[in-house]
Amino acid sequence: MTAAADPVLPVRVVGGAARLVAATCGACGAVTFPVRDRCPTCGSEELAETLLPERGTLWTWTTQGFEPKAPPYIPDGEFTPFAVGYVEFPGYLRVEGRLTESDSNRLRIGMPMRVVAYHHAGVPSYAFEPEETVT
Amino acid sequence: MSVPTVAIVGGGIYAFGRHEGVSGLAMGVEAARRALADARIAWSDIEFAYGGSHDAGNADTMVADLGPTGIPFVNIANGCATGGSSLISAYQALRSGVYDVGLVVGFDKHPRGAFQNDPADWSLPDWYGEIGLMITTQFFGAKLQRYMYDHDIPIATLAQVAEKAFANGSITPHAWRRNPLSAEEILGSPTLAHPLTQYMLCSPGEGAAALVVCSREYLKRLPDARPVWLRSASFRTRRAGSFEVFSPALGLEIADSPTVDAARRAFEDAGVGPEDVGVVQVQDTESGAELIHLAECGLCGHGDQTELYARGATGIGGELPVNTDGGCLANGEPVGASGLRQVYEVVMQLRGEAGQRQVPGEPKVGFTQVYGAPGVSACTVVST
Numbered sequence: 001m002t003a004a005a006d007p008v009l010p011v012r013v014v015g016g017a018a019r020l021v022a023a024t025c026g027a028c029g030a031v032t033f034p035v036r037d038r039c040p041t042c043g044s045e046e047l048a049e050t051l052l053p054e055r056g057t058l059w060t061w062t063t064q065g066f067e068p069k070a071p072p073y074i075p076d077g078e079f080t081p082f083a084v085g086y087v088e089f090p091g092y093l094r095v096e097g098r099l100t101e102s103d104s105n106r107l108r109i110g111m112p113m114r115v116v117a118y119h120h121a122g123v124p125s126y127a128f129e130p131e132e133t134v135t
Numbered sequence: 136m137s138v139p140t141v142a143i144v145g146g147g148i149y150a151f152g153r154h155e156g157v158s159g160l161a162m163g164v165e166a167a168r169r170a171l172a173d174a175r176i177a178w179s180d181i182e183f184a185y186g187g188s189h190d191a192g193n194a195d196t197m198v199a200d201l202g203p204t205g206i207p208f209v210n211i212a213n214g215c216a217t218g219g220s221s222l223i224s225a226y227q228a229l230r231s232g233v234y235d236v237g238l239v240v241g242f243d244k245h246p247r248g249a250f251q252n253d254p255a256d257w258s259l260p261d262w263y264g265e266i267g268l269m270i271t272t273q274f275f276g277a278k279l280q281r282y283m284y285d286h287d288i289p290i291a292t293l294a295q296v297a298e299k300a301f302a303n304g305s306i307t308p309h310a311w312r313r314n315p316l317s318a319e320e321i322l323g324s325p326t327l328a329h330p331l332t333q334y335m336l337c338s339p340g341e342g343a344a345a346l347v348v349c350s351r352e353y354l355k356r357l358p359d360a361r362p363v364w365l366r367s368a369s370f371r372t373r374r375a376g377s378f379e380v381f382s383p384a385l386g387l388e389i390a391d392s393p394t395v396d397a398a399r400r401a402f403e404d405a406g407v408g409p410e411d412v413g414v415v416q417v418q419d420t421e422s423g424a425e426l427i428h429l430a431e432c433g434l435c436g437h438g439d440q441t442e443l444y445a446r447g448a449t450g451i452g453g454e455l456p457v458n459t460d461g462g463c464l465a466n467g468e469p470v471g472a473s474g475l476r477q478v479y480e481v482v483m484q485l486r487g488e489a490g491q492r493q494v495p496g497e498p499k500v501g502f503t504q505v506y507g508a509p510g511v512s513a514c515t516v517v518s519t
Contacts, residue, residue, distance in 0.1 A: 008259070022384075024325075029384075030386070032373075032384070034263075034384075038318075043146070046423070059281065060280045061277060062272075062279075062330075063276065063328060063329040064270065064273060064328070065326055065327040065329075068249075068269070068270050069249060069251040071251070071264065072251075072252070072264025072269050073264060073265065073266075073269070084268060084273050084277065090387075091387075093384045093385065095383065096268060096277075096382060096383050097268075098266060098267065098268070104329045109281070120267070123262050123265045123266060125262055
């Protein structure tokens with residue numbers, strides 16, 4: 001692989017559902033996201049692509065109350081605070097991402113979440129969307 | 136305890152805060168001069184030096200101001216653990232027997248606002264930064280949110296941590312934040328990384344700290360020395376599965392943080408336990424980090440923090456005084472200097488020279504812990 005190889009996109013839409021693109025190590029079995037050239041657990045290059053499930057549960061979350069500095073951030077219109085969290089995919093991993101819901105009163109650890117594909121300032125990416133409404 | 140072999144004989148600090156027109160290097164030089172004066176040692180007697188900064192230049196160029204004596208002066212760069220790494224390097228150099236007396240110095244001068252990191256420098260893809268995930272406060276908020284959920288800690292405890300920090304800062308001459316704040320003011324400030332509000336988060340800043348360290352043998356040449364002993368200095372990086380800053384994913388099994396490993400090793404090497412500690416400085420990048428680090432270091436149980444803070448046990452007059460100089464919350468975090476500030480504070484406390492913020496009852500053992508990205512931790516045990 002050359003140093004200039006395009007990085008693997010973190011998300012792919014399969015049959016209408018957004019799926020995160022991870023890798024499973026053939027040597028140690030560890031699951032990795034995002035995909036890298038080598039397994040970060042054991043160093044093996046024997047990695048097979050694994051699509052994570054469409055759904056998981058919110059393991060933890062926080063908010064981003066101020067606009068991140070650019071670079072590395074790319075502003076996308078007027079800044080509004082957003083939430084980020086880790087979603088647990090049982091049997092695989094917990095993955096960090098932006099949440100589509102930014103109101104802290106409507107977020108709860110353990111709530112079901114779904115992967116969605118979206119573009120941030122033209123950058124193809126993913127987010128997690130709550131599948132229920134917290135009141 | 137085993138016979139101690141490495142002594143701290145001098146400490147110097149340049150006030151933390153913002154200093155228009157003063158370079159980070161100049162602050163470092165001044166801290167070094169103060170440490171040398173405190174130790175009553177001339178720069179020309181120093182056999183080696185370790186030092187570093189994150190954003191403020193090369194420590195070894197200080198010889199232009201201190202004197203080009205030809206000594207080995209090694210620049211150390213290790214993120215938030217830069218100061219701790221410098222001290223550990225000096226500790227090991229003295230224990231090896233190669234040198235007898237050296238200087239450790241850390242300084243920094245950061246731009247205002249949150250740290251700006253390039254994903255490529257951290258082996259991460261560009262999109263991670265471009266969409267807004269390359270921000271340290273998100274890690275603090277997310278780790279803390281889960282910790283409070285798992286251990287039933289209320290947000291009131293986070294406010295008590297910051298209230299104590301600013302109270303201690305108000306009686307620390309070299310602290311940045313000198314005004315006490317009430318729990319109500321802290322809780323009422325804007326939420327920046329839920330559950331953390333503005334006053335629960337420290338800011339990058341400026342400042343410098345330096346220590347003079349020597350071998351037991353060298354003390355014979357310093358009849359007026361007031362030594363305290365660096366009993367142990369331990370440095371660890373993360374293991375697979377620990378929950379660290381800038382992690383796009385985590386395993387399902389969360390491993391102990393490097394702080395757990397570093398603290399355990401520091402206590403083992405020193406031959407003392409957490410119950411022996413009379414004054415503590417831990418990394419309080421934000422209120423929750425202080426709570427989590429106390430438990431990770433074995434200084435309290437997970438979940439005990441609610442009760443400890445509610446009754447003021449971690450205040451200067453309490454049974455476990457924590458961050459007696461106001462910590463990072465009141466001093467800011469010039470990362471090159473921060474770990475050495477902690478050790479400087481413990482040295483002053485053990486010498487009984489901490490002024491208004493002196494812990495009563497003549498503490499005999501102090502402990503420090505510094506933590507930083509992407510999962511490094513350094514701990515020390517210091518004793519009289």
